[in-house]
Amino acid sequence: MLSLNINKKTYKVDADPDTPLLWVLRDHVGLVGTKFGCGVAQCGACVVHLNGEAVRSCVTKASRAEGKQVVTIEGLAENDDHPLQKAWLELDVSQCGYCQAGQIMSAAVLLKENKKPTDEDINDAMAGNICRCGTYLRIRDAIHLAADIQAKEGAGK
């Protein structure tokens, strides 16, 4: 029995501890916002946060998440109003939308560590996330916009 803290809730999961966190989330816990794209750490569709770090849940054993805080797209912000989510809607980034949860989760770690990322910073941080629909330009713009929103919200607090 695995005990996992996901989005601030504790889940007891009856799964092989070697099961990738991705499949525990999707099949056992029923949080399907984290996506399966490649299964081999190549596409970033499955990115979640483990103690604040971006990890590829398709290659992260669930046992590694025990005793740590797992955050998925569903738990990124209480009212789904993270600056990135706001910026994504403002710039209407999505096409098919399948990659976007992973993109946002990768970008969230970037924004936490780098309050004002440059294009180059974004290119580096986001190189592991594929968008087959080619929405990269808007993702880049949305990260810049989110940085501004974050700065404003921070100032307001």
Place this chain on the structure above:
Amino acid sequence: MVFFGLCNIAAFLFVEEGIKPVYIPIKPDICMEATKTNFNRRAFLKASALAGGGLILHFSALAKLGFDDKSQLADAPAQWNEITGYIKITDDNVVKILCPNPEFGQNVMTSLPMMVAEELDVDWKKVVVEMGPHDNVKLGPQFTGGSMSVRMYWKPLREAGAAARNMLLQAAAQTWAVPVEELSTKAGVIYHEKTGRKGVYGDFASKAAAIPVPKGVKLKDVKNFNVVRHSQKNVEGAKIVSGKPLFGLDYKQEGMLIAMIHHPPAFGLKLKSFDASAALKMPGIKDIFSIKMFEDGFEQAGFDTRSFNTLLVVVGKTTWEVMNARKKLVAEWMPAGDTKDTMGGRVGKREVTVPGELETTATQLEKMKQHAAMPANQMRKDGDPETAFKNAAQIVERTYVAPFLAHNCMEPMNFFAHVTDEKALLAGPLQGPGWSEPTLSKILGLPADKIEIQMTRMGGGFGRRAYSHYQVEAALISKKMKAPIKLIYSREDDTTYGIYRPMYTATYRAALDANKNLIAFHVKGGGIPENAIHANRFPAGAIDNYLAEGWEIPSNITIGAFRAPRSNFNAAAEQSFLDELAEAMGKDPIDFRLELLARAKEKPVGKNNEYDADRYAGILKLVKEKSGWGKPEHSQYHRGVAAYFCHNSYAAHVVDMVIKDGQPYVERVFSAIDCGIVVNPDAATNMVQGAVVDGIGNSLYGGLTHKNGEVEQKNFHSYRIIRMHEAPKKVEVYFVQNDIDPSGLGEPPFPPVFGAVANALYKSTGKRYYQQPFTSPQSEVPTV
């Protein structure tokens, strides 16, 4: 997004014509994307009361697909001729508009309902949009492809909105006992100015349901649009960014099992035997068995493409358990040899032979070279090209080659199925539920009305999900397991299954006289297993002596529509060739094209030219102006230009390339598009930007090779997809402003990107690139 239905249908028709097994270019101009395509509509509106009060309006319009060849029209399945929209207005004033077509990222769930809302005159922000059920009778063709959705529903959906508004007005006039002419509407509210009365639509919905549907409604002048032509946000945007279950892979039901399929590891192999003893002992595993897709002699329809007929299935409780058990599964494969497929259809059934060879890319290339030297089918001939070439002072000849491409939708193929003796429920991502339903009905032995297909949002399509063999597989597995199951393809399963963009080649020749005038043009194209040539496209019509020919090599590697089928290669080859030709003639590449287009307009050569020379020239002029052609912003920019016409729309790009760390990088792009009225401008811009990125990625990196039938690229570590740092910094998109009914957009911006990239590469490196992907070492193959 893409797509690609139109050409799918063209392909389908070719198949149905029974000349050869697949994609026969006998009459490529009947492809429905041809300019000649139009819809003649007769409207049938049906209103009824909504249970619990309110109005529901079914709008049916007969949209005849206007083929020149009427026999094909007569043959088209009747349900394809129905186009329907759905509007529901409840007493408590909820306005719900159902989207008829499945969504794969082209944003139809927003743009189609916008068209209804425009004429209905409601506050767009309050409209509830839902994906409609699969119902080809009430909701029309319901296929997403061929850049057709907006085009196909443009008039019917607006008429539906206008009719509903008209009925609501009549209901209000009756209620208030005032003349209907004195009423006006604004954003879902009806006003009677004289008496100061007003009421929301919901107040009159039930009464409106009893009012006869008006015969013929007047549509708004396009100048007065206030929903359409104004950017509206993706109606599912918030669900996407918060991770709500939307996609097929997210679909779940109580007691659902997970299934995965082992298909043969190579094209040309089939299952010999398997030993499941170890795999069956793995935790969570329920069963392992083989299934047969089609019984011998099963008559396949156009979208029934499947790569392998016998499949090995593992069913278990969870995805990971099934993936793990597959590792213990021992399967033996054997050469399938030549096999026979039975194609069904209106011209009678016939057998086709699928060759059994285990193909290798080097051999494929060699074979293409041999075929290119042999006589081919003549597709179009104007004037006397043979004599013109004989008399030429100079002949420019170049050969272009492009590889198979995998669609690589981000969401791998999957489908949910729950099949019982009485009925079947299927849910998942697919582009044309109406295409697979008859197949399911035959295979499951269930009448069509006992088969429910739910269309989930698709994580990409690009044409791949028009071929929903995975849905049939899911149904067969569920039937055998007597349980609800979800079939999941791993990325490797997905990439290696087949249904690729074909492998293409084309040789272009141009004859110049002593004064460097272009006197003849010849294109001879071929491919495995179809050729790409559109014989009636530009520059046909602009040159007195013209010849187009095509040939094919049959193969067991399955193919399907891929974003702008055939065009995606033609634009690369032809637009590179025109660039090189302009240079040989000492002309500016844009001016050269404009000269040809002027000729095509003033004195067109031949018949059946598919493009409008004026609109084609229009995008070239626009991109020339917007990009500041001739003087790029930065001196290190190397510029390439290309333009193309397909799916009734026109697209031109200028790309600015730099060499960064020894690699070509497209830093900036200018795009000019003429797709008529732009329904949702910002979303349209997004789609063009995406198509540009997709085109850069596929031209520079895309490609799939085979070794003894086995696909060499199995996942994203070896199948290279463009990434963030390789995407341009800026893609400026300009639409030609006109009031022409909207045409396609999902596909048209894609093909010319390839040509523009090739031409910029030449400027950057001084070398011409003839083989895709351009960054592969084979790319700079010296040509004749």
